[in-house]
Amino acid sequence: MELSKRVQEMQFSPIRKFNPIAIEAEQKGKKVYHLNIGQPDIETPPEFMEAIRAYEPKVIAYGESGGLPELQDAIIGYYKKIGVDLERKNIIVTTGGSEALMMSFLNILNEGDQVMMAEPFYTNYNTFALEAGGSVAPITASADDGYQYAKRELLEKSLTPNTKAIACISPGNPTGxxxxxxxxxxxxxxxxxxxxxxxxDEVYREFVYDGRKLASFGQLSEYADRVILIDSVSKRFSACGARIGCVISKNDEFMSGIMKMAQGRLCSSTIDQIGAAALYSVPDSYYKAVNEEYCARRDTIHAELMKIPGVVCQKPGGAFYMTVKLPVEDAEDFLMFLLTEFDDNGETVMYAPASGFYATKGIGKDEIRIAYILKKEDLKRAAELLGLGLKAYKAKGNK
Ligand SMILES: Cc1ncc(COP(=O)(O)O)c(C=O)c1O
Known part of the structure; x- marks a missing residue:
């Protein structure tokens, strides 16, 4: 018996694969500051649980494959406010943005097809593309200008005869x-x-800083037939465990393909959809407060990282991630050291090594992704631990 070639080619998520080692460290009593995963500590608005408590069906029944109408309507209302007019038929609710991505790749890719993306990119795109028989063709952007890639020349260079799509994450993960x-x-x-x-992929849409304006591909109505929007409540409402996202398109043929797969998996969790629909009723002040909090966290961690000799990172314009270059040859080896050998007063820090966020083999080995999802004082301590860890790592003769 053998596993599929597709799965054999896949990697474990660099965001999650060191978790068992971190858990082991925690079980031995070490405190680990988790900067590895985009799981914010900001509280989910109470509207989510209030709606679920008020929901008292006699039977937890299947919902519509496209999503509960009340959630679709809540999404329509949200998009109207940002200048995008939608109808229910343009929205299929999914189990997280992840399922929206997986279904979208399955919907448009044939064996050997490619999706262009600026690298580094959210590592799970490699997995989604492989699941659909395709792969990611990297657009190599540069850290020096904040990973800008909307340049015609650069895009033309990355095009291959097998390119079927260009995927854009904005605000970006892991570069911001x-x-x-x-x-x-x-x-x-x-x-x-x-x-x-x-x-x-606009799951971080609201998280833009320094006066940048919220922008959506959905606002460009002249390209509506080719645009696929991927969205989620995970980050916007700090509700990652709700597992509710959606795929949005005005291309009826595209949506009909997605619907076949949506019907195949019956529906997303109805209970979580009830809670998610209520999230869209939060006042505008919620978005503003969360945006300000992340912006302050970004400034805090950036200032702290800049104090560490040899660390290079740009201040990102959005989302809640930073790609950081460390003065080490192998960020995975250094992470193992942090988790298994190092501590300062019983504490250490964890990040996601960045090489798995690249499609080009062999690059990004000295880079990491940091998620600034902790409170400012915790971020300060996490950066301090990173600096102390580097000193200790070097002192042992590591490069
Ligand atoms: C860019 C991007 N897209 C999609 C997702 C998937 O999120 P979820 O499945 O929780 O909606 C994530 C999660 O981190 C992400 O960073």
Whole structure:
């Protein structure tokens, strides 16, 4: 018996694969500051649990495959406020943005097809593309200009005869790069000229800083036939465990393909959909307060990291991640050291090694992704531990 070639090619998630080692360290009494995963500590708005407590069905029944109408309507209301007009038929509710991505790849890729993406990118895209028989073709952007990639020349260079789509995460994970509406137009025009789908992952949409404006590919109605929006309540409402997302498109043929798969898996959790629908009724002040909190966290961790000799990182414009270059040859080896050998007063720190966020083999080995999802004082301590860990690592003769 043998596993599929597809699965054999897949990697374990670099965000999660060191968790068992961290758990072991924690069981031995070490405190680990987790900067490895995008799981915010901001409280989920109470509206979520209030709605679930008020929901008292006699039977927890299947819902519609496309999603509960009350959630679809809540999503329509949210999008209207950001200038995107939708109807229920444009939205299919999914089990997290992850399922929206997986279904979208399955919907548009054939064996050997490629999806263009600026690297480093959210590592699970490699997994989703492989599941659909495809792969990611990297657009190599540069840290020096904040990983900007909406440049026609750069895009043309990364095109291959097998390219079917360009996927954009904005605000970006793991770089924090933010596309402006003009950038989005450049990408859509390029996609139109080469007849590509545009997959727009905007799960961090509200998290843009320093006066940057919220922008969505959905606002560019002239490209609506090729744009696929991926969305989720996970980050916007700090509700990662609710597992509710959606795929949005005005292309009826695309949606009909997604619906076949949605019907195949019956429906997403109805209880979580009830809670998610209520989340969309939070006042605008909620978004503002959360945005300010993340912006302050970004400033805190960036200032602390800049104090560590040899560390290089740009201040990102959005989301809640930073790609950071460390003065080590192998960020995975250093992470193992932090988890198994190092502590300062019983405490250590954990991050996600960044090499798995690249499609190009062999790059990013000295880079890490940090998620600034902890309170400011915890971020300060986490950065301090990183600095102390580096000193101890080097003192042992490691490069
Ligand atoms: C860019 C991006 N897209 C999609 C997801 C999937 O999130 P979820 O399945 O929780 O909605 C994540 C999760 O971290 C992400 O960072």
């Amino acid at each position: 790069n933010v596309l402006t509406l003009d950038d989005m137009k450049v990408i859509c025009e390029f996609a139109k000229d080469h007849d590509l789908w545009v997959m727009a």
